[in-house]
Amino acid sequence: MPSSRQHVPTARHAASLARAAWHRGLATIGLTHSERRISADAQSYWAEPADEDWKDNSHWADGPVFGNSDLWREIGRRHLELFHRGARLAEFTRPWDRIVEWGCGGGANAVHFAPRAREEFVGIDISADSLAECEKQVKGVCDTPFRGVEIDVTDPEAVLRHVTEPCDIFLCLYVFEVLPTPEYGQRVLRLAHRMLAPGGLALVQIKYDDGRWVSKPRRRAYKSGVSQMTTYPIAGFWQLAERCGFKPEGIELVPQNELDERYAYFFLSK
Numbered sequence: 001m002p003s004s005r006q007h008v009p010t011a012r013h014a015a016s017l018a019r020a021a022w023h024r025g026l027a028t029i030g031l032t033h034s035e036r037r038i039s040a041d042a043q044s045y046w047a048e049p050a051d052e053d054w055k056d057n058s059h060w061a062d063g064p065v066f067g068n069s070d071l072w073r074e075i076g077r078r079h080l081e082l083f084h085r086g087a088r089l090a091e092f093t094r095p096w097d098r099i100v101e102w103g104c105g106g107g108a109n110a111v112h113f114a115p116r117a118r119e120e121f122v123g124i125d126i127s128a129d130s131l132a133e134c135e136k137q138v139k140g141v142c143d144t145p146f147r148g149v150e151i152d153v154t155d156p157e158a159v160l161r162h163v164t165e166p167c168d169i170f171l172c173l174y175v176f177e178v179l180p181t182p183e184y185g186q187r188v189l190r191l192a193h194r195m196l197a198p199g200g201l202a203l204v205q206i207k208y209d210d211g212r213w214v215s216k217p218r219r220r221a222y223k224s225g226v227s228q229m230t231t232y233p234i235a236g237f238w239q240l241a242e243r244c245g246f247k248p249e250g251i252e253l254v255p256q257n258e259l260d261e262r263y264a265y266f267f268l269s270k
């Protein structure tokens with residue numbers, strides 16, 4: 001998701017960097033917030049479309065960061081190409097009947113993947129507004145049925161009561177970084193594995209920890225550092241995926257793009 005440096009004046013960017021360093025420093029000396037508190041902050045942040053930053057962060061097509069550029073369309077187009085590359089690598093052959101996207105936001109990926117789903121596209125999100133926006137965008141490009149599933153941050157496992165049929169493809173893009181903690185991310189990975197059919201393929205993007213202390217999970221002050229909350233070392237995430245039952249097939253790295261930096265895409269098969 002867009003880091004503040006992409007579209008704000010330098011003074012505000014400098015303030016944001018200073019704030020990030022301050023919070024990482026406090027977390028390093030043990031002054032972290034509880035997962036319960038971080039989750040409550042996340043819930044209240046995403047539930048209410050507060051301002052233009054919120055639209056940018058939720059990847060709505062009319063968010064100012066996307067402006068009049070083609071960037072919003074590019075996000076999903078690149079992810080679709082990436083998925084095709086991963087599918088070849090993993091020898092993924094299942095028909096694309098049901099596609100699930102965890103944290104579908106304003107539909108930047110959905111508009112590219114939903115037209116290719118033969119049965120339905122399932123969008124999961126904690127924001128009812130983003131689910132409605134995603135559905136609107138999908139309806140604008142295809143007739144594939146869209147099912148929106150709203151969950152509460154504290155209870156991601158509730159998704160299993162709504163998505164009872166296995167999916168062929170699981171997507172989670174620009175979302176792991178905004179999850180409350182790395183431990184929470186593990187819950188999402190386990191759910192992804194539960195939802196996927198045998199032979200299914202997941203494409204999961206994380207922001208990676210490159211060893212510098214500023215790239216560690218933030219573990220406090222969610223609202224002032226939404227996209228800095230959860231990171232993993234690349235090898236650590238590979239092993240985590242294995243512990244969750246996946247077979248990691250490959251990784252593609254994007255050290256920097258128009259939105260932010262330190263992205264790793266994992267192709268995980270079941």
Ligand SMILES: C[S@@+](CC[C@H](N)C(=O)[O-])C[C@H]1O[C@@H](n2cnc3c(N)ncnc32)[C@H](O)[C@@H]1O
Pocket residue numbers: 001042046057058059075102103104105106107108109124125126127130153156172173174175178179
């Ligand atoms: C940066 S947007 C990404 C949207 C879309 N995946 C994309 O690539 O354009 C992050 C989305 O994740 C959602 N989100 C945040 N925490 C979540 C959680 N715990 N479970 C599911 N969705 C979540 C937000 O509401 C928002 O729509």
